[in-house]
Amino acid sequence: MPDNPKDRDWDREMREVDKLLAKLPDADPTLGRGHPAAGPSPGGVPTVRTTPVSPGGTRSIAASWLRLGLGLLLGVGMLIWPYTHVCGGRLLFYGIGAVTLVVAGVWSAFASWRHRQGFAHLLSILLVIWGLVLVMGVVLPRIGYAGQQAVWFCPEPRATK
Numbered sequence: 001m002p003d004n005p006k007d008r009d010w011d012r013e014m015r016e017v018d019k020l021l022a023k024l025p026d027a028d029p030t031l032g033r034g035h036p037a038a039g040p041s042p043g044g045v046p047t048v049r050t051t052p053v054s055p056g057g058t059r060s061i062a063a064s065w066l067r068l069g070l071g072l073l074l075g076v077g078m079l080i081w082p083y084t085h086v087c088g089g090r091l092l093f094y095g096i097g098a099v100t101l102v103v104a105g106v107w108s109a110f111a112s113w114r115h116r117q118g119f120a121h122l123l124s125i126l127l128v129i130w131g132l133v134l135v136m137g138v139v140l141p142r143i144g145y146a147g148q149q150a151v152w153f154c155p156e157p158r159a160t161k
Helices: 010-022 058-079 088-114 118-143
Strands: none
Touching: 058 088, 058 118, 088 118
16 A cells, blocks of 8 residues: 555545445445444444443342441431540540441442432432541541641559559
C-alpha cells in the first residue's frame, strides 16, 4: 500500500470493506452495502444493553432492608449511648461501635444499590455519614485538631497514703 493517502485507490478499498460487511451474519441485503438491519449507525453493529437482573428476589430484597434496619438501630443506639466515652476501654468500645456503623452503612449501601432501592440507598449513605461524624468526634480531639486536646487512655489515679 502506498504511504501517501492521495495515491490510494479508495474505491477498491471501499469495495473490499463492503464485501467484508456483506459476510456478516446479521447483514440485511436490502439496506445495501451489507449494513445491519437494526443499529444506531449505518456501519455499526447493534449493541444489546440489558439491565442485569438482581440475584435472588424478594428474599434478597428483604435481606437488604434487614441490613439497613440493623444499621439504623445501631445508629440510633450510638446517638443515645448510655456510657461516658472520654477515655480508656469505654472509648475503645464506642469507637468500635462507630466504625461498625460505617461498615454497616457501606454494607447496606452495596445491597441497596444492587437491588436498585433508591430510598434504602439514601438511608445507607446517611448512615455512613453519621458513622464518619462519630468517628471524627472520637479521633479529631485526640490528635489535637481545632485546639482541643483529649487523651486516648485515662490517667492513672494518684496513690494516696
